[in-house]
Amino acid sequence: MLLPPTDSKIVARRAEIVAALREIVPDGVVADPSGLATFDTDALSAYHQMPLVCVLPSNREQVSAILKFAGAEGVPIVPRGAGTSLSGGALPREDGILIGMGRMKRILEIDYENGCVVVEPGVTNLNITKAVEANGFYYAPDPSSQIACTIGGNVAENSGGLHCLKYGLTTNNLLGVTMVLPGGEIVTLGGKSGAQGGLDLMGLVTGSEGLLGVVVEVVVKILRKAPVTRTLLASFDSVPAAGACVAAIIADGVVPAAMEFMDRPAAEAIESYNQPGYPAGAEAILIIDADGVEADVSHAVSRVIDIVAKCGGKTVEATDEKQRARIWSGRKAAFAAMGKLAPDMICMDGSIPRHALPSVLEEMAKLSQKHGLGFCNVFHAGDGNLHPLIIFDTMKPGEFERAEAFGADILRLCVKVGGVLSGEHGVGIEKRDLMTEQFTESDLEQQHRVKCAFDSQGLFNPGKVFPTLSACVEQGHIHVHGAQLPHPHLPRF
Amino acid sequence: MSKADSPAQVVEFVRAARAGKAPFEIVAGGTRRNVGAPLRDLPLLDVSGLSGILKYEPEELIVTAQPATPLAEIASVLAEKNQRLGFDPADWSKLLKSNGVATLAGAASCDASGSGRLRHGGPRDSLLGFQAVNGLGESFRGGSKVVKNVTGFDLPKLMCGAYGTLSVLTEMTFRVYPKPQYAAILCLADVTVEDGFAALRRIARSALEPAGLAYLPARMMAEVGQGAALIKLEGAREPLEQKIALAHGLLGQAMQRIEEDPFPAIGSGEKFSDLTGDVWRVMIAPSDAPRVVKELNLSHWLGDWAGGVIWLAAAPSEAARIRKIAADAKGQAMLLRASVESRALHGLFAPQPPALAALNRAVKAAFDPLSLFNPGRL
Numbered sequence: 001m002l003l004p005p006t007d008s009k010i011v012a013r014r015a016e017i018v019a020a021l022r023e024i025v026p027d028g029v030v031a032d033p034s035g036l037a038t039f040d041t042d043a044l045s046a047y048h049q050m051p052l053v054c055v056l057p058s059n060r061e062q063v064s065a066i067l068k069f070a071g072a073e074g075v076p077i078v079p080r081g082a083g084t085s086l087s088g089g090a091l092p093r094e095d096g097i098l099i100g101m102g103r104m105k106r107i108l109e110i111d112y113e114n115g116c117v118v119v120e121p122g123v124t125n126l127n128i129t130k131a132v133e134a135n136g137f138y139y140a141p142d143p144s145s146q147i148a149c150t151i152g153g154n155v156a157e158n159s160g161g162l163h164c165l166k167y168g169l170t171t172n173n174l175l176g177v178t179m180v181l182p183g184g185e186i187v188t189l190g191g192k193s194g195a196q197g198g199l200d201l202m203g204l205v206t207g208s209e210g211l212l213g214v215v216v217e218v219v220v221k222i223l224r225k226a227p228v229t230r231t232l233l234a235s236f237d238s239v240p241a242a243g244a245c246v247a248a249i250i251a252d253g254v255v256p257a258a259m260e261f262m263d264r265p266a267a268e269a270i271e272s273y274n275q276p277g278y279p280a281g282a283e284a285i286l287i288i289d290a291d292g293v294e295a296d297v298s299h300a301v302s303r304v305i306d307i308v309a310k311c312g313g314k315t316v317e318a319t320d321e322k323q324r325a326r327i328w329s330g331r332k333a334a335f336a337a338m339g340k341l342a343p344d345m346i347c348m349d350g351s352i353p354r355h356a357l358p359s360v361l362e363e364m365a366k367l368s369q370k371h372g373l374g375f376c377n378v379f380h381a382g383d384g385n386l387h388p389l390i391i392f393d394t395m396k397p398g399e400f401e402r403a404e405a406f407g408a409d410i411l412r413l414c415v416k417v418g419g420v421l422s423g424e425h426g427v428g429i430e431k432r433d434l435m436t437e438q439f440t441e442s443d444l445e446q447q448h449r450v451k452c453a454f455d456s457q458g459l460f461n462p463g464k465v466f467p468t469l470s471a472c473v474e475q476g477h478i479h480v481h482g483a484q485l486p487h488p489h490l491p492r493f
Numbered sequence: 494m495s496k497a498d499s500p501a502q503v504v505e506f507v508r509a510a511r512a513g514k515a516p517f518e519i520v521a522g523g524t525r526r527n528v529g530a531p532l533r534d535l536p537l538l539d540v541s542g543l544s545g546i547l548k549y550e551p552e553e554l555i556v557t558a559q560p561a562t563p564l565a566e567i568a569s570v571l572a573e574k575n576q577r578l579g580f581d582p583a584d585w586s587k588l589l590k591s592n593g594v595a596t597l598a599g600a601a602s603c604d605a606s607g608s609g610r611l612r613h614g615g616p617r618d619s620l621l622g623f624q625a626v627n628g629l630g631e632s633f634r635g636g637s638k639v640v641k642n643v644t645g646f647d648l649p650k651l652m653c654g655a656y657g658t659l660s661v662l663t664e665m666t667f668r669v670y671p672k673p674q675y676a677a678i679l680c681l682a683d684v685t686v687e688d689g690f691a692a693l694r695r696i697a698r699s700a701l702e703p704a705g706l707a708y709l710p711a712r713m714m715a716e717v718g719q720g721a722a723l724i725k726l727e728g729a730r731e732p733l734e735q736k737i738a739l740a741h742g743l744l745g746q747a748m749q750r751i752e753e754d755p756f757p758a759i760g761s762g763e764k765f766s767d768l769t770g771d772v773w774r775v776m777i778a779p780s781d782a783p784r785v786v787k788e789l790n791l792s793h794w795l796g797d798w799a800g801g802v803i804w805l806a807a808a809p810s811e812a813a814r815i816r817k818i819a820a821d822a823k824g825q826a827m828l829l830r831a832s833v834e835s836r837a838l839h840g841l842f843a844p845q846p847p848a849l850a851a852l853n854r855a856v857k858a859a860f861d862p863l864s865l866f867n868p869g870r871l
Contacts, residue, residue, distance in 0.1 A: 295729075446635070449860070
């Protein structure tokens with residue numbers, strides 16, 4: 001994956017730039033090689049690059065001063081939250097300032113009356129929930145990296161999770177964002193009222209992958225925890241039967257809090273990894289959560305049991321919290337379990353129309369033969385977000401290249417059936433060169449012009465999201481070696 | 494007036510307008526033409542022919558339609574499959590005394606959502622993708638036709654609430670949801686403003702997923718003493734009964750059940766259609782509602798979204814005062830219905846801080862550099 005060429009003139013001015021940043025943030029500039037090595041990658045760890053310098057501001061005024069300096073001096077900026085991006089969104093540049101937001105981690109206000117929390121960008125996703133759960137509330141988006149990932153990063157990536165079908169992505173759970181624009185101006189978009197009095201720039205900025213500015217404050221909505229949650233495990237003799245069941249559940253009017261699909265290879269790998277008790281011999285498994293008030297949940301559960309039976313499946317319900325947790329622990333360990341099957345794997349993140357699932361799975365099996373590599377599937381079936389895991393061995397000549405080619409073919413397939421390249425991981429550098437598969441030239445030019453409206457100098461996260469003519473190699477994806485994930489303590493789904 | 498009945502004709506029209514540097518007004522159903530700063534004597538581009546559902550996939554929870562498809566048509570087609578649009582579109586035609594037909598693009602472009610916004614979000618939360626023609630006369634696409642997508646910039650968000658100032662929409666894909674089988678309206682009558690809004694906020698932060706929470710003072714609703722807190726709950730039969738019981742338990746007070754649903758008239762502004770004066774929507778943090786209402790000190794108002802929006806009617810001379818109260822509460826006062834003069838003077842929203850205003854202008858120019866589309870409306 002090629003990034004725009006390094007500007008050697010900027011690299012030559014490194015000492016001067018470091019000194020200028022120390023003026024702004026005396027206690028927060030990392031410039032020594034061992035310190036910088038901490039920041040040389042994110043969770044797309046096949047790619048490494050030492051930043052020119054890393055600066056860790058502790059307030060919005062410092063962020064503003066840094067961006068003003070960068071704008072005046074023409075130095076690229078790469079924003080970073082916790083560095084858990086799966087698409088290389090926070091990959092540094094040799095000629096760029098990496099601006100790490102981890103020190104701005106105060107929860108500024110908890111406002112139960114208005115159902116919101118005001119936070120700095122470095123607060124972790126899970127810490128928002130932790131701050132309010134004693135009072136029965138939580139923050140709904142739950143990306144798998146939620147114990148580590150920050151809310152600023154969630155805004156940048158429009159992070160999802162297991163419960164998007166019912167509760168939406170990050171963008172649906174925000175009321176306000178304060179950001180520093182390229183050049184240092186500070187703007188507030190929305191607030192506790194949610195109203196912006198102009199264009200919905202908050203919606204635009206959410207999911208903009210660090211290309212438009214740096215988020216310094218966020219107002220998130222919090223929700224009352226559902227009083228009842230029940231979990232069902234449904235097993236099927238065939239993948240199409242499971243696919244049809246998903247469609248039937250949706251068509252019936254049930255909106256599960258989560259609905260996860262696993263094919264047989266995935267379920268077997270997980271079963272041998274942490275024994276969640278998945279039924280043996282099933283070709284496909286669904287995990288379905290229903291939440292709400294007791295009667296709502298009972299209604300949904302009885303509908304789901306009926307529909308599963310009509311689709312030829314069998315249902316088992318978790319009898320207690322412990323069993324619920326066990327069923328989900330399997331799903332959440334899918335990544336690590338796959339890692340036991342082969343030394344390396346990559347995880348894809350396409351979204352497809354749900355009805356295309358059986359045909360996509362069939363096509364993927366053919367692609368697997370074509371590329372001579374195994375794979376398995378976990379899938380947020382409720383919202384059509386597919387996470388195929390391709391397994392390979394870097395030590396075998398050509399396998400890494402074949403795995404990447406297989407991955408790119410899968411994403412092309414997703415687009416071909418009416419889907420998209422990314423359901424929740426973002427484009428970053430990983431899928432950048434496939435953007436032309438999904439978008440026409442005029443689509444991309446329009447997005448480029450929006451980028452320029454914010455960042456006329458093109459200094460923010462250059463080389464991410466949008467393909468450049470010079471780049472031609474398709475690759476990327478989450479690279480896992482020897483079952484060691486980047487951030488191995490995080491579940492990945 | 495020119496008519497464009499196909500995306501190709503829109504492209505052709507925009508290219509000609511661009512060549513002649515001739516701004517124009519975009520009209521679909523025509524119900525919301527008198528909202529926002531007035532567009533005087535501009536040529537019209539009538540896109541009402543771009544109407545009709547293109548593809549409805551109930552099991553995928555999406556519908557793709559042409560922009561001028563009437564809201565009523567969408568609602569009835571979706572209802573056949575027991576579904577509804579992802580947001581609660583508000584038809585302002587009674588408020589604005591319009592004979593037109595409220596359309597999908599009109600509701601989305603004007604960010605017009607009714608009482609259900611509380612639960613379901615606005616058009617921004619359910620517009621998944623669109624096709625449009627920008628000010629360069631190029632057809633482009635934003636978003637997608639799947640329910641979960643983070644690929645590229647989220648341009649659908651920008652289209653919602655842009656009042657047609659960014660592009661001419663030619664196709665829209667919305668998320669749809671199952672339609673609840675039953676609804677119940679509970680009325681907590683004869684409560685003060687403070688107690689009424691407090692009750693609504695208590696329900697808002699419960700797990701009851703209310704579909705409407707409004708407070709109406711005596712002047713806006715008959716036979717409710719000093720005022721009424723109205724609660725709309727939805728669900729299948731048994732869950733709904735349970736939610737009603739839980740709501741009673743939460744508030745610890747007796748509530749009547751009302752047969753007729755007052756929320757469509759509340760959320761669409763219809764309650765104000767026969768009142769004189771300008772009609773405003775003041776969007777604030779819900780807990781500020783009692784204080785803001787007191788400061789406003791007006792006779793005709795109501796609070797929806799648990800207090801997050803105050804609808805009011807006021808004399809034109811009150812504009813500056815209303816804007817100031819909204820600004821002091823860190824909210825936004827939107828001038829929804831007013832004379833041409835008032836709208837020209839006060840605009841749809843208060844002027845934004847300079848940096849934000851400049852950013853809005855830059856984003857507008859990124860789509861429409863010559864300012865051809867509805868210039869100055871937003």
